[in-house]
Structures are given as structure tokens and as C-alpha cells.
Amino acid sequence: MTAIIDGIALARRVSQETADTVSALAVRLGQAPGLAVVLVGNDPASEVYVGRKIRECRKVGLRSIEHRLPASTREAELLSLIADLNVDPGVHGILVQLPLPPHIDAGLVLDAIAPGKDVDGFHPVNVGRLSTGTGGLVPCTPLGIMMLLDTVISDYRGLDAVVIGKSNIVGKPVAMLLLEREATVTVTHIETRGLSEIVRKADIVVAAAGSPGLVKGFWVKEGAVIIDVGITRVTRPDGTSALKGDVAFDEVQHARAVTPVPGGVGPMTIACLLSNTAKAAALSLE
Numbered sequence: 489m490t491a492i493i494d495g496i497a498l499a500r501r502v503s504q505e506t507a508d509t510v511s512a513l514a515v516r517l518g519q520a521p522g523l524a525v526v527l528v529g530n531d532p533a534s535e536v537y538v539g540r541k542i543r544e545c546r547k548v549g550l551r552s553i554e555h556r557l558p559a560s561t562r563e564a565e566l567l568s569l570i571a572d573l574n575v576d577p578g579v580h581g582i583l584v585q586l587p588l589p590p591h592i593d594a595g596l597v598l599d600a601i602a603p604g605k606d607v608d609g610f611h612p613v614n615v616g617r618l619s620t621g622t623g624g625l626v627p628c629t630p631l632g633i634m635m636l637l638d639t640v641i642s643d644y645r646g647l648d649a650v651v652i653g654k655s656n657i658v659g660k661p662v663a664m665l666l667l668e669r670e671a672t673v674t675v676t677h678i679e680t681r682g683l684s685e686i687v688r689k690a691d692i693v694v695a696a697a698g699s700p701g702l703v704k705g706f707w708v709k710e711g712a713v714i715i716d717v718g719i720t721r722v723t724r725p726d727g728t729s730a731l732k733g734d735v736a737f738d739e740v741q742h743a744r745a746v747t748p749v750p751g752g753v754g755p756m757t758i759a760c761l762l763s764n765t766a767k768a769a770a771l772s773l774e
């Protein structure tokens with residue numbers, strides 16, 4: 489029997505721990521830790537994500553400080569807002585929702601966030617810290633993926649892990665985290681040849697390609713642990729729609745464990761954002 493790794497239940501436990509940390513921090517800080525959430529423009533998916541992040545912040549007792557800016561916002565204006573948030577003692581975490589409008593250089597904006605407030609873990613200082621294993625704030629989705637894996641794996645040493653997708657948000661950082669645990673990590677991507685053979689050898693599969701149903705049952709080794717990061721809305725022939733992961737979920741009954749879509753990685757990403765905000769607030773006291 490394949491175990492279904494319940495991301496909703498784990499996220500609830502992580503958020504409960506964060507709520508406890510947040511109330512202790514509020515006493516020491518004199519106010520609840522604050523997360524500034526910056527949304528530029530009105531991309532519908534981003535609106536949904538940001539709304540969810542703000543709602544979950546409040547549930548664990550974090551203050552959320554919203555900055556909704558029009559799509560026409562100039563890069564210099566956004567950089568100036570970030571400079572203000574960087575020095576605002578009431579702001580412990582800063583999240584700039586991506587994607588940004590095309591006239592704004594996202595790299596420049598992410599680089600402008602103070603590394604200690606970079607709860608997304610996208611700043612080059614935090615990326616460098618992750619790759620050298622020297623602490624810092626770790627991107628939320630990879631952090632959540634490791635917590636999900638930790639529910640079924642205690643010793644990663646020598647395990648073969650394959651990561652499908654090389655994004656800065658998921659693929660590269662999760663590869664670093666797996667490497668840190670001494671798994672043997674293969675990072676694959678759209679140009680990789682013989683992907684199915686590579687996956688077939690893996691004890692751990694992290695699928696973050698954004699390609700619904702990409703990983704077929706026969707690609708997966710008996711007893712493998714699968715984390716499905718993909719979440720794509722697909723329209724069925726009858727016109728209804730559903731969210732689909734990168735893994736053909738119904739074909740992997742021979743896996744040891746798998747995350748469902750939805751209800752796997754997604755809830756953990758937000759839970760880790762909240763715990764990163766509490767961590768950033770705690771670091772501000774050091």
C-alpha cells in the first residue's frame with residue numbers, strides 16, 4: 489500500500505508550532521512579528537496566492553502589512569518601497585509576489601531585499617548560504633518538501649534522488665537540501681535525455697516540471713518516495729476542470745509514499761513562509 493503523505497495535516501502541525509513561537513516572540517518584540525506582502529499588478533493567480541498567505545499569517549498571529557501597487561508602478565518606486573521596508577523595525581519579513589510586470593527587473597528587486605528579511609530565501613546571500621550549508625533563510629517550497637520527506641525518510645545517506653525541474657524557486661534549492669543530507673542527487677530538466685531511465689533508478693523523486701502527468705507509473709521504482717510539486721489546472725473533455733500534478737497519481741501504487749495534488753506540497757509552502765517569518769523575527773533579536 490502506498491502511503492499518501494498528508495500535506496494538509498503536516499502544515500497544520502507546523503503552523504501550530506509557528507503560532508506558539510509567534511506568541512513568545514510578540515512578548516520579546518513588544519508586538520507581533522510582521523510580514524510585508526507586496527503585490528504589483530493584478531495577476532489573478534497571484535491575487536489568490538497573496539490572499540491565502542495573508543489569511544494564514546493572521547491565523548498564526550503574525551501581522552501582515554499589505555502593499556498592493558498598480559501594474560504601472562515604476563521599478564524605482566518599488567525599490568524605494570523595499571528600502572523603506574528594509575529599515576522598518578515593525579517589518580520582519582518581506583515577500584514580493586512573483587511574477588512582476590515585465591518592465592520591472594525581478595532580479596534587481598529580489599537583490600534589494602535585506603537578506604535577514606528575505607522570507608522567500610531568494611536573495612543571493614541566502615542562495616549562497618544554502619549552497620554552502622551555512623544557515624540563512626531557505627525557500628519555502630523546498631523547505632516544505634524536506635519536511636514531507638522527513639515523515640517517511642530518516643536517513644538520506646546514499647539514496648538516489650532525482651529532481652525534475654531546475655528552477656531557482658524549487659529545483660535548485662531542493663537539490664541543495666537533498667545534497668546536504670548526503671543523498672546522491674541528479675537534477676534534470678526539459679533538455680535531459682532519457683529522463684524515464686533516470687527516474688527509474690531513484691529512491692526519491694521530486695517532480696517540479698509543471699507538466700501534468702509527466703511521470704508515468706512505469707518510470708517509478710518499487711518503493712520510491714515521490715513528491716509532486718506540479719499543480720496545473722487541466723480541462724477535461726466534458727468541460728469541467730481539475731488540478732493535476734506532474735505524477736500520474738493513479739499509476740504509482742508500487743511507490744512507498746506519494747504526495748497528493750492538491751493537499752501535498754501546496755499547504756506546506758505557506759506553512760514554511762509563516763515559519764520563515766517567525767525565524768526572521770527571532771534572528772532580528774540576536
Ligand code: GUN
Nearest residue numbers: 583584585586587608657
Ligand atoms: N510566485 C510563485 N511562487 C512564489 C513564491 O514562492 N514566492 C513569491 N514571492 N512569489 C511566487
